[in-house]
Amino acid sequence: MKFNSLLIHGGVDGDEFTGAVNIPIYQTSTYKQETLGVTKGYEYSRTGNPTRDALEKLIAQLEGGIRGFAFASGLAGITAVLTLFKAGDRVLISDNLYGGTFRVLDKIFSNFDIKYSIIDTSELEQVKDNIKEDVKAIFIETPTNPLADITDIKKVSNIAKEKGILTIVDNTFMTPYFQRPITLGADIVIHSGTKYLGGHSDLVAGLVVVNDEAIGEKLHFIQNSTGGVLGPFDSFLLIRGIKTVGVRMDRHNNNAIKIALFLQKREEVEKVYYPGLIDHPSHEVHKAQASGFGGMVSFVIKKEYDYKKFLESLKIITLAESLGGVESLICHPASMTHAAIPKELRDKVGISDNLVRLSVGIEDVSDIEEDLINAFNFK
Template sequence: MNNPLDTLLIHGGLTTDSKTGAVNTPIYQTSTYAQAALGQNLGYEYSRTKNPTRDGIESLIAELEGGKFGFAFASGMAAIGTILSLFKSGDKILISHNVYGGTFRILDKVFSNFNIRYEIIDMRDLSSLESAITPEVKALLIETPANPLMSVISLQQIAKVAKAKGILSIVDNTFMTPYLQRPLEFGIDIVVHSATKYLGGHSDVVAGLAVTSDEALAERIGFLQNSIGGVLAPFDSFLLIRGIKTLGLRMQRHCENALQIAEFLSSHSGVQKVYYPGLPTDEGYCIHKEQARGGGGMISFELKEGYDYREFFASTRLIALAESLGGVESLLCHPASMTHASIPAEIRAKVGITDSLIRLSVGIEYANDLIEDIAQAIERAKR
């Protein structure tokens, strides 16, 4: 899988040290900076506002996403929370019909306190979307492929509708990363990431990122980043830069393994349904192929009646049951009780997040080992 980002992953951003020539970004573990005189500094005053190591990751993610301005946060939710702080009382945000549970929770339990409202819309249906955009709607917030049902939404159409209505478009690009998908190229205004996942890649750092090309928007986000203060620490910025250097190699393996496993699951007699946009049989395949360079490493599936999903989770030997995704190791998740537990059961049922849904983050292990582990766990789950 040749990709124009392969070299940029290694050499992009302010990730070498001009002072010493160090090929790795130094960790500037400092809270403050000496100033020569009143109003005279070297571009840095206080590390909440600006830090050289954080500059490295912020400039790198901006380049990788094809944007102009990058922002690094202490977590993916800190990034989402800061972006949502762009809005004011009385504003309304439309969110796609399946999103990460934490995104739903912060809107439903936190920003609702400030009279910022939301509505869940199946944004694959453009007529429903357009009719839902009333004067108080100020933004569309989507994931594609969405978490956890991997539903695909046209980035081009979302950007087109948002621009026509004079509202913002925000895309959580965590599942795809800029290696596979670059929403800004389709006219999206803001891209966010839980960089904890594929960008870090090793389950050893918690981080969030945001990118835009709009200067006025960037100024507002920068003000909020500094004011709220949920910034990424220097050491975590260093780890994230290091993780991104191998992103290309890892994403290639994630995609290869996931496609093999998705094909295996699709042909298994005990599997009811597979959700994976890299399969030609997936309903979102054609749109996904137009806007992404691969299917990614995330799969969801349901076992047939007569199989106990609880026993399946208890029976894997190699694949761990754990929150999160995107690491080199494969992880299983039960969305209904884990990542999406904060979404009320009636809403989960309405959008299709059933109790029997299984989400698999496919790692970079030997694919046959993973398939063997899944196969024996399905067999043990048979009642």
């Protein structure tokens, strides 16, 4: 089955009991046992729910993995994955990844003596040099959030395999429609399902896919034991969102390329970060491992222009946290999504106060451009 058909018919296709075209919302906490210890496959919805199971099967199939897991948020999924490690273990992380990932490592898992080192995962020699005896995994985003750095997934995965450690990839920006890290050698893939997979800014969810049955068993034990599962209604909504991710990602991608080129020509803009631009330093690396460039464009507003007035002057583009919805959203990483990262570290990697991150929606691109022009006119 081709991928666009798999988006619609993958996982569990319809309901075998009633013939319903869509998976029903099994809004139940518990299940009748025919006799002691004899069930129809379900006993309690924290452990398993038919609607959630359908979603988990679907994302595993789309990513080319063995097992999928659905969580109450992207960070709940990340937390479950990090719970695979024990005191004394260290994780290498990309140097401008999502602030919430940094926060949970820095403020929560550090209490349990799980350590991290921040490196530029796009530099393979840096990756090799930082794999010491206590390193158990490499956690990468590609493209990174918000500076669109690109890591060669296949090469990093090969290095990790040689050292006997895991490769974990946050694939939120690309979705499996554009990029499938497991097929490139990754062991675990993470998504904030809130973003492009849901696609309508109406749910919060996290997804994890693994490519090893033993890791899958451990992760299911963690999921069941800690209980951060996705509810049946949100599972239903996320399945519905995934059905249209192909057509939406194509539109996001096409709009974002036009907006990135538009921004490059604006005198108010100092720099544009977007992997679809030919002058992006890792443009060719990204093209080799992904079939699209996505909808995320970050740019630096020159210091002589007031970025606060710019943000406040937008009318169609919404100033808000999150990304990946059908509507265009813009945020100020330094004070919003990446505020948990210390300022000295933000400055070091390039998350400056005049950097803004634009999630380009699927509106008419001329309306997005006009909104940006009008906002730039308010100096």
